[in-house]
Every structure is written in structure tokens, then in C-alpha cells.
Amino acid sequence: MLKNSKNVFAVVLILAIWFVSTSYAQTKTIKDGVFTEAQVAAGQNAYEANCNVCHDIKFYRDIWKGWVDRPLLNFWYIIVAEMPADNPGSLLDAEYTNIVANILSEMGFPSGDMELDPNIGMDEINIVAP
Numbered sequence: 001m002l003k004n005s006k007n008v009f010a011v012v013l014i015l016a017i018w019f020v021s022t023s024y025a026q027t028k029t030i031k032d033g034v035f036t037e038a039q040v041a042a043g044q045n046a047y048e049a050n051c052n053v054c055h056d057i058k059f060y061r062d063i064w065k066g067w068v069d070r071p072l073l074n075f076w077y078i079i080v081a082e083m084p085a086d087n088p089g090s091l092l093d094a095e096y097t098n099i100v101a102n103i104l105s106e107m108g109f110p111s112g113d114m115e116l117d118p119n120i121g122m123d124e125i126n127i128v129a130p
């Protein structure tokens with residue numbers, strides 16, 4: 001009996017370690033190539049058409065500190081909900097996503113093979129300083 005409960009304890013401990021290590025492994029940052037070059041290119045046109053009139057890229061350098069350590073999905077969501085300030089929510093989700101890819105690229109973060117998608121794991125991509 002005593003031996004059995006020790007085994008159960010060992011199994012629970014192993015599961016706990018496995019769980020913690022895999023959840024750490026899932027946390028990405030915006031330095032991990034989380035958007036594609038194609039999204040950046042598409043986002044550049046959308047940015048110029050819808051955002052550039054009020055914010056140039058320097059704007060993001062100024063506000064970035066307030067976004068560090070928050071999920072990229074929150075950044076995406078606030079832009080969807082509030083921007084363009086004169087017509088919030090007027091773009092397609094994919095256009096907003098491309099715009100975010102373009103902003104990240106302009107900030108100096110690397111593109112990669114992974115397509116940025118607000119429905120897939122964007123809540124687990126952390127914003128970090130450039």
C-alpha cells in the first residue's frame with residue numbers, strides 16, 4: 001500500500017514536470033519568426049492606405065514599452081477594435097493581421113515560415129523589446 005502511493009506520487013510528479021516544461025516550450029516571442037514576408041508586403045500597402053496618415057513607424061517605438069510582456073493577440077485586438085481611429089473595425093481581419101506583421105517587421109523583428117494568424121496561438125506569442 002505504501003509502495004503504491006509512492007508510485008502514484010512519482011507519476012503525479014512526472015506529469016507535473018512534463019506539463020510545466022511543455023507549457024514553457026509553447027511560449028514564443030515576436031523574435032521567433034512568427035509572420036511571413038508575404039504578410040509584411042501585403043501589410044505595407046494596407047498600412048499606407050489606412051494608418052500612415054496618423055502614425056509613422058516612430059510612433060510604435062514610443063508606445064512599445066507599454067506592450068512588452070503582453071500577448072501579441074492583445075496588440076492585434078486593440079488595433080481591430082480601435083483603429084483606424086476615424087473608422088474602427090473597417091478592415092478585414094486578415095488586413096489587420098498583415099498590418100501587424102508589417103509593424104513588427106518595421107520594428108526590426110524577423111519574418112519566418114510561420115503565418116501569423118489570430119486564431120492560432122497568437123495569445124501565446126509574447127511581445128518583447130526590439
Ligand code: HEC
Binds near residue numbers: 050051052079085086
Ligand atoms: C485618424 C487618425 C488615425 C488613424 C487613421 C489610425 N490611428 Fe491609430 N491612433 C490614433 C489615435 C488618436 C490614437 C490614440 C492616441 C495615441 O496613442 O497617440 C491611436 C492609437 C494607436 C495605437 C496605440 C494603442 C495603445 O493603446 O497602445 C496603435 C497600436 C495604433 N493606433 C495603430 C494604428 C493602426 C495599425 C492603424 C491602421 C489600421 C491606425 N492606428 C490608424 C489615430 C489614428
